Amino acid sequence: MKPKEKARKMAGRPEADGTHPQLLPIGVIRSSIKQRSEAPKQGSEGAPDAWLEVNPLVAQGFDGLAVGDHLIVVTWLHRARRDVLKVHPRRDRSRPLTGVFATRSPDRPNPLGLHPVTVSEVGKNRLRIGPIEAIDGTPVVDIKPVLGGGQST
Amino acid sequence: MKPKEKARKMAGRPEADGTHPQLLPIGVIRSSIKQRSEAPKQGSEGAPDAWLEVNPLVAQGFDGLAVGDHLIVVTWLHRARRDVLKVHPRRDRSRPLTGVFATRSPDRPNPLGLHPVTVSEVGKNRLRIGPIEAIDGTPVVDIKPVLGGGQST
Numbered sequence: 071m072k073p074k075e076k077a078r079k080m081a082g083r084p085e086a087d088g089t090h091p092q093l094l095p096i097g098v099i100r101s102s103i104k105q106r107s108e109a110p111k112q113g114s115e116g117a118p119d120a121w122l123e124v125n126p127l128v129a130q131g132f133d134g135l136a137v138g139d140h141l142i143v144v145t146w147l148h149r150a151r152r153d154v155l156k157v158h159p160r161r162d163r164s165r166p167l168t169g170v171f172a173t174r175s176p177d178r179p180n181p182l183g184l185h186p187v188t189v190s191e192v193g194k195n196r197l198r199i200g201p202i203e204a205i206d207g208t209p210v211v212d213i214k215p216v217l218g219g220g221q222s223t
Numbered sequence: 224m225k226p227k228e229k230a231r232k233m234a235g236r237p238e239a240d241g242t243h244p245q246l247l248p249i250g251v252i253r254s255s256i257k258q259r260s261e262a263p264k265q266g267s268e269g270a271p272d273a274w275l276e277v278n279p280l281v282a283q284g285f286d287g288l289a290v291g292d293h294l295i296v297v298t299w300l301h302r303a304r305r306d307v308l309k310v311h312p313r314r315d316r317s318r319p320l321t322g323v324f325a326t327r328s329p330d331r332p333n334p335l336g337l338h339p340v341t342v343s344e345v346g347k348n349r350l351r352i353g354p355i356e357a358i359d360g361t362p363v364v365d366i367k368p369v370l371g372g373g374q375s376t
Contacts, residue, residue: 142337174370
């Protein structure tokens with residue numbers, strides 16, 4: 071089967087009623103951070119670089135990425151809680167409970183992480199990226215180049 | 224494995240093995256843009272404001288959002304193709320085929336859209352946001368405040 075067909079087949083799974091789309095991981099983070107408790111709250115707060123291991127089914131989609139590229143890596147924060155709608159920002163109990171969509175808490179109905187990173191190495195089926203606070207084993211679901219517009223993440 | 228679990232797994236259904244997480248829409252875009260062909264390629268390219276209708280199941284999560292907030296709205300681009308791994312950037316055939324992860328094409332294995340927007344009105348169970356190029360009916364899967372770091376989307 072051609073890679074394109076494989077990707078289509080996997081992507082084409084379930085989605086029975088079209089209202090609960092299912093994600094296909096395109097890669098996984100390999101990091102020295104092994105526990106959520108070790109992870110900084112943001113990449114800019116002292117996070118390390120990590121490898122992004124590419125899912126061979128979608129490896130073609132990585133063609134054109136190069137050292138020095140600024141990317142937004144979108145992860146699925148698999149250790150987060152999906153049943154939380156209010157949090158104390160930055161786990162600071164002195165701050166009032168706030169709706170999760172007004173915070174960057176990983177706990178939220180769809181725990182997607184947005185990570186602005188720079189590519190420092192391009193290997194066979196992997197990219198060195200950082201800084202990134204995602205823990206080892208975190209699935210990657212999308213990657214996009216940063217646009218020049220100057221809007222912040 | 225219990226029979227019920229096994230049946231679900233065989234059916235390829237949601238998150239049976241944790242590797243294909245399923246998204247829960249937290250809202251939907253109500254826009255004057257009805258067709259993909261009418262949509263600008265980026266919000267900054269002349270897109271209108273739109274309503275984000277909140278899913279009542281997760282309405283609490285919106286508490287704390289206010290007029291003037293700068294947000295990243297994450298959508299599921301439901302009309303995109305998931306079986307595409309290479310595209311001509313901006314559909315310009317004079318540009319070489321490029322891996323989708325090096326482009327902002329909506330066509331990609333997980334067609335997530337990232338939209339930097341400003342909140343212009345907060346209504347009962349809806350937010351006025353823009354500019355946003357997503358078409359009417361596009362599911363919204365996450366919202367995050369923009370961080371001050373100055374990295375671009």
